[in-house]
Amino acid sequence: MNDTIKVEPIRGVSGELEVPGDKSISHRAAILAGLSDGQCRIENFLPSEDCVNTLRAMGQLGVSYEVTRGTHEKPLDLLIQGCGGVLSAPEHDLDCGNSGTGMRLLAGVLAAQNFDSVLIGDESLSGRPMGRIMTPLEMMGAKIQTRGVKPGCAPLHISGGTLESITYEMPMASAQVKSAVLLAGLFSPSITKVIQPAINRDHSERLLNYFGVQVTTEGNVISMKGRQILKARDLYIPGDISSAAFWIVAAASRPGSRLLIKNVGLNPTRTAILDVLRRMGAQIHEEVVDEDGGEPRGQIEVIGGELQGTEILKHEVPNLIDEVPILAVAGALAKGQTTIRNASELRVKETDRIETTIGNLRAMGGEVEEFEDGMVITGGHPLSGAAVRSFGDHRIAMAFAIAGLFARQGETTIEGTSCIATSYPTFEQHLQLFTKS
Numbered sequence: 001m002n003d004t005i006k007v008e009p010i011r012g013v014s015g016e017l018e019v020p021g022d023k024s025i026s027h028r029a030a031i032l033a034g035l036s037d038g039q040c041r042i043e044n045f046l047p048s049e050d051c052v053n054t055l056r057a058m059g060q061l062g063v064s065y066e067v068t069r070g071t072h073e074k075p076l077d078l079l080i081q082g083c084g085g086v087l088s089a090p091e092h093d094l095d096c097g098n099s100g101t102g103m104r105l106l107a108g109v110l111a112a113q114n115f116d117s118v119l120i121g122d123e124s125l126s127g128r129p130m131g132r133i134m135t136p137l138e139m140m141g142a143k144i145q146t147r148g149v150k151p152g153c154a155p156l157h158i159s160g161g162t163l164e165s166i167t168y169e170m171p172m173a174s175a176q177v178k179s180a181v182l183l184a185g186l187f188s189p190s191i192t193k194v195i196q197p198a199i200n201r202d203h204s205e206r207l208l209n210y211f212g213v214q215v216t217t218e219g220n221v222i223s224m225k226g227r228q229i230l231k232a233r234d235l236y237i238p239g240d241i242s243s244a245a246f247w248i249v250a251a252a253s254r255p256g257s258r259l260l261i262k263n264v265g266l267n268p269t270r271t272a273i274l275d276v277l278r279r280m281g282a283q284i285h286e287e288v289v290d291e292d293g294g295e296p297r298g299q300i301e302v303i304g305g306e307l308q309g310t311e312i313l314k315h316e317v318p319n320l321i322d323e324v325p326i327l328a329v330a331g332a333l334a335k336g337q338t339t340i341r342n343a344s345e346l347r348v349k350e351t352d353r354i355e356t357t358i359g360n361l362r363a364m365g366g367e368v369e370e371f372e373d374g375m376v377i378t379g380g381h382p383l384s385g386a387a388v389r390s391f392g393d394h395r396i397a398m399a400f401a402i403a404g405l406f407a408r409q410g411e412t413t414i415e416g417t418s419c420i421a422t423s424y425p426t427f428e429q430h431l432q433l434f435t436k437s
């Protein structure tokens with residue numbers, strides 16, 4: 001992957017596309033298949049650095065796997081031989097690279113093992129808060145030390161041991177925290193409950209159920225009895241709607257565009273971006289074709305329109321949190337104001353995405369007001385091509401490649417685009433589908 005992408009303005013985005021497998025589901029598939037009681041065939045695993053790191057970590061913990069198809073740019077088909085819940089001590093530190101999901105979910109599993117382990121990550125991950133998983137895991141009896149340069153951050157030194165079941169009321173709507181507690185709870189003797197302040201992505205619950213673990217959700221409370229055996233299952237991973245989001249916004253924001261995205265995940269805890277874009281004036285039709293593995297999958301047709309600004313509602317935020325940078329670009333291309341508040345979680349993503357999104361929008365001539373928990377974008381000011389940076393954040397890099405496609409004039413250069421490989425290794429090839437005349 002190149003470290004710079006240059007884009008020239010285009011008229012619109014039409015055609016048909018499939019995006020690579022879902023990142024959240026790929027992490028969970030590697031972990032749950034690895035813990036299961038037999039062989040699992042996993043198809044369409046995302047071949048991104050983040051997910052491959054989680055798979056490798058499971059390998060270091062004694063899970064054997066084989067890549068039966070694919071490379072770093074092609075969907076991976078895997079055969080994972082589950083360890084029946086019995087992992088072995090790793091010889092080296094486990095490197096989660098850039099991935100908060102990988103680190104936080106693995107920490108849940110490792111806290112409950114009868115061996116010690118160390119989780120490390122890159123510079124960005126080593127600056128992200130781990131206290132949010134340490135608090136509930138320590139309530140369960142886990143022993144975790146952070147030995148990072150920044151207090152409360154990785155490396156995580158985990159002294160594994162026996163855990164108790166707890167009821168945990170999460171202070172933030174975080175699927176990573178919920179999943180870390182549930183994964184730790186799998187190794188605890190009685191019922192683990194997580195109370196979430198708002199509905200957020202439920203892939204762990206769905207996938208645990210698919211692997212034969214009884215998990216129930218009633219309103220905002222998730223309950224699971226510990227010490228259940230995960231049954232080996234084959235799984236097909238749907239395309240990632242967070243990757244599709246870049247093309248959905250590109251097509252939505254230009255009248256005359258018509259785009260069909262096939263084979264994409266349509267889990268309702270991930271599709272809030274479609275509701276927002278409909279409100280803004282795009283025509284979007286989604287159709288569920290399949291529900292294999294407990295995850296709805298299907299197609300999205302987008303017909304572009306003259307977008308109008310909107311307010312993103314508080315309850316929508318957790319269900320579009322990774323789409324905020326590209327929705328901010330949609331806001332800049334729309335007429336009127338787009339308000340994104342209640343989103344202070346953006347400050348602790350791969351970068352402070354409030355700051356990096358606003359900095360780049362302003363560099364392109366956008367009008368944006370910053371708030372501690374979000375931003376208000378006043379659309380209708382044409383964007384101009386500019387030199388912008390990713391700051392090492394994959395979603396910032398991709399969002400501003402799309403912004404550059406719709407600048408009124410001039411080339412946009414995005415510097416630092418190799419990070420895109422953490423979630424969407426074929427992004428640049430897909431970009432060329434629309435830019436090569």
Ligand code: S3P
Pocket residue numbers: 023024025101173174175176177179201321322345
């Ligand atoms: C993820 C949860 C979200 C999301 C991240 C992936 C997951 O983070 O932003 O990209 O797979 O569980 P939080 O749990 O911090 O909200």
